[in-house]
Structures are given as C-alpha cells and as structure tokens.
Amino acid sequence: NEERAAQARFGAVMCCCGPCAMYRRSALLLLLDQYETQFFRGKPSDFGEDRHLTILMLKAGFQTEYVPDAVAATVVPDRLGPYLRQQLRWARSTFRDTFLALRLLPELDRYLTLDVVGQNLGPLLLALSSIAALAQLALTATVPWWTGLIIASMTVVRCSVAAFRARELRFLGFSLHTLINIFLLLPVKAYALCTLSNSV
Numbered sequence: 001n002e003e004r005a006a007q008a009r010f011g012a013v014m015c016c017c018g019p020c021a022m023y024r025r026s027a028l029l030l031l032l033d034q035y036e037t038q039f040f041r042g043k044p045s046d047f048g049e050d051r052h053l054t055i056l057m058l059k060a061g062f063q064t065e066y067v068p069d070a071v072a073a074t075v076v077p078d079r080l081g082p083y084l085r086q087q088l089r090w091a092r093s094t095f096r097d098t099f100l101a102l103r104l105l106p107e108l109d110r111y112l113t114l115d116v117v118g119q120n121l122g123p124l125l126l127a128l129s130s131i132a133a134l135a136q137l138a139l140t141a142t143v144p145w146w147t148g149l150i151i152a153s154m155t156v157v158r159c160s161v162a163a164f165r166a167r168e169l170r171f172l173g174f175s176l177h178t179l180i181n182i183f184l185l186l187p188v189k190a191y192a193l194c195t196l197s198n199s200v
Contacts, residue, residue, distance in 0.1 A: 001068065002162060008066035010109035012058055014101065014116060018050035019074035023057070031056045040096050041197050048093020055100050058108070087185055091192035094119070126151070127186045151178065
C-alpha cells in the first residue's frame with residue numbers, strides 16, 4: 001500500500017494487482033489484442049498479466065491510480081511450497097516487465113524511475129551484502145557486525161515508518177520479513193532471473 005500510494009502521487013501505479021484492479025472498459029478493449037498475446041523472447045507468457053496490463057495502460061497514455069479505501073478479497077498461499085512458486089512467478093514477471101517499462105520511464109516522473117530501479121537493484125544489493133558477509137565469516141572467522149547492523153537498521157526504520165503511518169504496532173513484525181527475504185526470497189529471485197524464459 002505504501003509503495004502504490006507513493007507511485008500514485010506521480011500519476012502511475014506501476015502494477016495494479018489482479019484481484020484489486022478495475023479498468024475502464026474502453027481502455028481495456030483498446031489494448032486487448034496486446035494483452036492477450038503476451039510474449040517474452042518469442043514464447044507465450046501466461047503469468048504476471050496484471051503487471052503487464054498495467055504497463056500497457058501506461059504506455060498507451062492512461063493514468064493508473066491507487067484507491068486507499070478499496071476493499072478486495074483474494075486467495076493466498078498457506079503453505080511454503082505454493083508461496084515460493086507464487087514468488088517465483090512474481091519475480092519473473094517483475095524482471096520481464098521491468099524491461100518493458102524501461103522505455104516508458106523517461107516519459108514518467110523521475111521518482112518512478114528511481115522506484116523501479118530501486119525495486120530491482122535493492123534485492124541485488126541485499127544479496128551482495130549477504131554474500132559478502134558470509135564470505136567474511138567463512139574466510140576470516142570474524143562476524144560481519146557492520147553488515148548485519150546496517151541491514152537491521154534499515155529494516156527497523158522501514159517497519160517503524162509503516163507502523164507510524166498505519167498507527168499499528170503490528171507492522172513492526174514485518175522486520176522478520178528481512179530474514180525470509182535473505183534466506184528464501186533472494187535465492188528464488190536469483191533463480192527467476194536465470195530462468196526468465198520458463199513458464200512453469
């Protein structure tokens with residue numbers, strides 16, 4: 001919600017999530033052929049359609065908005081295997097449609113360029129930091145305190161801002177997501193980047 005609210009301030013939510021999105025019918029009909037024939041490297045692509053459609057809308061000159069009081073229901077994974085498969089699909093979709101969005105970004109606000117680049121470089125920098133920390137531990141038998149402290153500090157600041165903005169302390173619990181990110185999601189994202197042409 002924070003991410004999309006920030007993007008909406010600049011007139012372009014970069015991904016309108018499938019179960020939460022509504023489109024003007026006339027706009028959808030205008031782009032239907034492109035939407036139904038989504039290809040990547042010459043192969044049909046059958047996932048990440050929400051991000052793809054959002055990018056097509058923005059390329060056609062439409063604005064995408066965030067509605068903070070909208071309520072939507074969807075099905076989410078409740079076991080680890082399906083969750084990781086979902087994250088793999090989302091990671092591939094993000095990487096693929098980032099390539100599609102790069103040509104669009106100069107026409108949008110500079111913040112959106114920074115945001116899209118940050119979404120893709122952030123995990124890379126976190127992965128490099130984690131690998132460097134593990135290498136230091138393995139090669140020198142010293143604990144990488146500075147790396148751990150910086151990652152922890154960034155996590156606490158981000159979660160504190162979310163807790164303050166939402167006026168709910170439970171958002172501090174999202175700090176645990178950093179561990180999930182490092183040990184589960186970063187390997188999934190690395191695999192996604194190496195298998196972008198796969199559909200499964």
